[in-house]
Amino acid sequence: MxxxxxxxxxxxxxxxxxxxxxxxxxxxxxxxxxxxxxxxxxxxxxxxxxxxxxxxxxxxxxxxxxxxxxxxxxxxxxxxxxxxxxEDPDRLSARPDRPPYDAVTRAFAALGREVVDRCAAAGGLRVVGITGSSGKTSTKDLLAQVLPALGPTLAPEASYNSEVGVPLTVCRLTEDTAYLVAEMGASGAGHIAHLTAIAPPQVAVVLNVGSAHLGEFGSRAAIMEAKSELVQGLVPDGLAVLNGDDEALVETMGGRARDVGARVVLVGLGERADLRATEVVTDERGRATFTLTAPGLGAPEPGLRVALQLVGVHHVGNALAVAAVAHEWGMPWEQIAASLAAATPRSRWRMEVTEREDGVTVVNDAYNANPESMRAALQSLAAMRRAEGRTLAVVGGMLELGADSDAEHAGVGALAARLGVDHLLTVGEVARPAATAYQQGGGARVSSVADRHEARALLEEELRAGDVVLLKSSRDSGLRVLGDELAGVTD
Known part of the structure; x- marks a missing residue:
């Protein structure tokens, strides 16, 4: 500091x-x-x-x-x-426009803002804020590998995206830091506004608005309102990088960005995107290759081919957002493409692939889960199927979904059946509706167990060479530990 x-x-x-x-x-x-x-x-x-x-x-x-x-x-x-x-007791009372943070938390935020302001005065610090129901940490990890080519970059450790994590990160700034990557999460109204007050962004990246914390927010509309606090916190003439494939997101947040004097760049697969990915394919390990095109932003025609090292086609959208940030701050397009292709996975339990000596592939994506990330993980599993071997999905509970929990888990099971997943194993009561829907959808084989210990015993008997097994759940459902056990990871 x-x-x-x-x-x-x-x-x-x-x-x-x-x-x-x-x-x-x-x-x-x-x-x-x-x-x-x-x-x-x-x-x-x-x-x-x-x-x-x-x-x-x-x-x-x-x-x-x-x-x-x-x-x-x-x-x-x-x-x-x-x-x-x-302590001010009035500040601890819940209000819709202000989280009830205690005095130390508010003081910590003020300290963080002082550090940001001093760094900005010393060297013109640039801040990019990232939010979304899924993909924040993976996008942060990409930016942490791409932006250093432009100058000294500071990004959060792990998933430091809360009222504690953001000031912890900014207090690591030095006068030499040129770029700050700030991951910003929310579980209620006013949370992201609190974070943008600590580190006001020049660029705001909104990846998606999904169902994470649906039980706490009550509706996707409320989640949208919370995420929009990031673009509303942009500095004048800032840039909002928005998911162009989500029309509701673009219409709502694009308007709010312009209301504060910010510009908008859309990224995605669709034609409305300013920065697009076309000709997307995946290899046998589920890694995506695509053509990056952005003629309106000066990218060379007919585009640049980018082969990602990250597992999962959903990382294409994350990579496009990173490309938009790097372009905004002056990185040449060819260097952007090369930097994205060179980036490697950084954070644990996020599509973490281990090839065992016995020929089994373990995909540990159990750091967290919501319906959107669960669907992306299942689609990646299907893409990783080997000619001789099966696909197995070990699914734990997605938490904080409120009244929609059973229906969302059933949707996961139905998708697993449509994708041809060979064996669906659900762990815990919360995930059980997925098993029922998978079976009703014509799934090949289904099992349900009470906990990860029973799941491990079943899998140790079941897995054989050529199999690809995915583990996916919310963090508190505990499957990341089972994933480590199956992969032989001890740290």
């Missing part, structure tokens, strides 16, 4: 330095900003957030033992200098 004194942190956050003895305000944060006391080190600032399970204030001593310089708190804690931000 750009070094700040405790006095400067207090000024930015509206807090007070404790103890108020001479020299305390002049102490300078030179280490990382952390929310986990175990990650503290010399010169660190420990942000003592109150979580659902634990109160960070209880771990200030632990942070001090690891060398932390100070803590950001909402009450005085002895043993370590603190910047104390008072």
């Amino acid at each position: 750009i070094p700040l004194t405790l006095g400067e942190v207090a000024r930015v956050t509206g807090g007070q330095v404790h103890p108020g003895s001479p020299g305390t305000e002049d102490l300078r944060v030179t280490g990382p900003v952390v929310t986990d006391s175990r990650e503290a080190g010399p010169g660190a600032l420990y942000v003592a957030r109150r979580g659902e399970v634990a109160d960070g204030h209880d771990f200030v001593d632990a942070a001090a033992r690891r060398g932390a310089l100070a803590a950001l708190t909402n009450r005085v804690v002895e043993g370590l200098p603190c910047v104390v931000v008072p």
Whole structure:
């Protein structure tokens, strides 16, 4: 992080330095900003957030033992200098236009914005914000590999896309950073607006509006409203990169982008897209190759052929969005195509392919799931079928779908049957409607088990050379662990 004194942190956050003895305000944060006391080190600032399970204030001593310089708190804690931000009970009451974040969370956001502003003043920092019901992390990983050709780039670790993850990321900025990739997620109204206030984007990428968190939002229209906060947070003359294959998305968000003085570029497979993918094919491992065309944006005719190393045809849309961002910031088209082709998978449990020595292919895509990403994963599985071997789909529950849960799981089972998946294995009660629909749709073989342990026992007996097995579920359904077990991954 750009070094700040405790006095400067207090000024930015509206807090007070404790103890108020001479020299305390002049102490300078030179280490990382952390929310986990175990990650503290010399010169660190420990942000003592109150979580659902634990109160960070209880771990200030632990942070001090690891060398932390100070803590950001909402009450005085002895043993370590603190910047104390008072709690405002009114801010904790739920309001439709403002998430009920506590004082430390709001102060953390203010600190992050200060770091962004200082970096922007020092070197003209450029920020791209990414949102969507699926694909955010994969797109972030692509940008993190493409943009460094233009200058020093900072992207989030893992899926740091929340009111905690975004400020953690921006606090890693330095004066040399030229590009910031900010992944922005939401589980309620006002969440993305909060994040754009921390890191106002010059470019906003909206990949899709699907069914993730449908149970929390209540409707896709509400999800659309939440995602639109990203384009509404664009700086003047910014750029909105929108999925041109989603007409409702384009009509709604394109208008809102223009309302704030931003421009719009559409990406997709359809003719309305400014930046298109044509002649899309997949290889035996499910990796897509396509022709990138954008004559209206100056791309060479008849287009550039791009062969992705990422598994899944759905990555074509992600790659197009990345191409639009890179073009906006001056990268030549030939370099964009070459950089996309060179990019490799970066994040765990996202179409993570392991070829076992016994000839079985394990596809672990169980970091998270919603109906859209589940359909994409099943289509990728079908594309990976080998001449001698079967396709098996191990499906766990998609969570947070509310009243639509049974119908959406049934849709997954019906699709698996239509795609010719040879064996559908559902894990847990939430996913059971998929088994029923698969069977009704003429699926070849179906099994249902209670948990991943039963699933593993069945699969160890079932799998043979040539088989491709997909594991897909929401994170809390636990199939990513089973995927690691089947693949022999121990880290």
